Amino acid sequence: AQSVTQPDIHITVSEGASLELRCNYSYGATPYLFWYVQSPGQGLQLLLKYFSGDTLVQGIKGFEAEFKRSQSSFNLRKPSVHWSDAAEYFCAVGLPGGYQKVTFGTGTKLQVIP
Amino acid sequence: NAGVTQTPKFQVLKTGQSMTLQCAQDMNHEYMSWYRQDPGMGLRLIHYSVGAGITDQGEVPNGYNVSRSTTEDFPLRLLSAAPSQTSVYFCASSRLGLAKADTQYFGPGTRLTVL
Numbered sequence: 291a292q293s294v295t296q297p298d299i300h301i302t303v304s305e306g307a308s309l310e311l312r313c314n315y316s317y318g319a320t321p322y323l324f325w326y327v328q329s330p331g332q333g334l335q336l337l338l339k340y341f342s343g344d345t346l347v348q349g350i351k352g353f354e355a356e357f358k359r360s361q362s363s364f365n366l367r368k369p370s371v372h373w374s375d376a377a378e379y380f381c382a383v384g385l386p387g388g389y390q391k392v393t394f395g396t397g398t399k400l401q402v403i404p
Numbered sequence: 405n406a407g408v409t410q411t412p413k414f415q416v417l418k419t420g421q422s423m424t425l426q427c428a429q430d431m432n433h434e435y436m437s438w439y440r441q442d443p444g445m446g447l448r449l450i451h452y453s454v455g456a457g458i459t460d461q462g463e464v465p466n467g468y469n470v471s472r473s474t475t476e477d478f479p480l481r482l483l484s485a486a487p488s489q490t491s492v493y494f495c496a497s498s499r500l501g502l503a504k505a506d507t508q509y510f511g512p513g514t515r516l517t518v519l
Contacts, residue, residue: 299444331512331513332512332513333408333494333496333510333511333512333513334447334494334496334508334510335510336507336508339507380446380447382447392449393446394439394446394447394448395446396444396445396446397446
């Protein structure tokens with residue numbers, strides 16, 4: 291079975307600083323990869339996804355992620371964090387051909403300090 | 405478009421009571437799912453549907469029933485609530501399903517407490 295690990299439970303960054311959130315997956319082939327953001331009291335919103343092609347994926351709100359097959363990673367980055375980015379971020383893994391086989395990571399909570 | 409709507413927003417039940425969490429979408433999406441979110445565990449798939457009349461179990465289906473009589477609605481039923489079902493429940497929909505890496509749209513969630 292596939293699994294996804296987000297090693298950082300909580301991250302604090304200063305506004306304007308760069309951000310990298312880590313995501314590692316375990317699966318024998320190349321899965322579909324997603325990053326979602328959840329603001330307090332809200333549902334999840336898709337930031338970006340990778341399913342094939344260019345390994346550097348651009349998303350909404352200035353986020354990007356890079357798929358590194360050799361490291362089984364799909365880290366999320368943003369060059370300059372805004373206070374409104376404070377939220378919880380979830381990495382998710384899906385298997386091609388299997389709708390039900392989506393696994394979410396446990397999330398990383400981002401705090402932004404002025 | 406209202407997107408994905410869920411009712412109620414909050415609910416408190418006593419052990420053994422039954423209830424239905426409602427989910428509706430107005431995007432004509434074929435694929436709908438129910439997840440539960442618990443602290444430190446991410447989201448876990450309960451049940452999903454690939455179209456009207458077709459449902460299947462996800463990762464944690466025990467204690468929950470679903471049906472899909474229309475494309476728009478996908479209610480989740482708790483037959484006999486247990487404290488272990490205290491959680492936040494999210495409904496999601498997508499047009500093509502995750503088999504094609506399609507985007508899932510999530511509802512705002514229902515926070516359920518079982519005493």
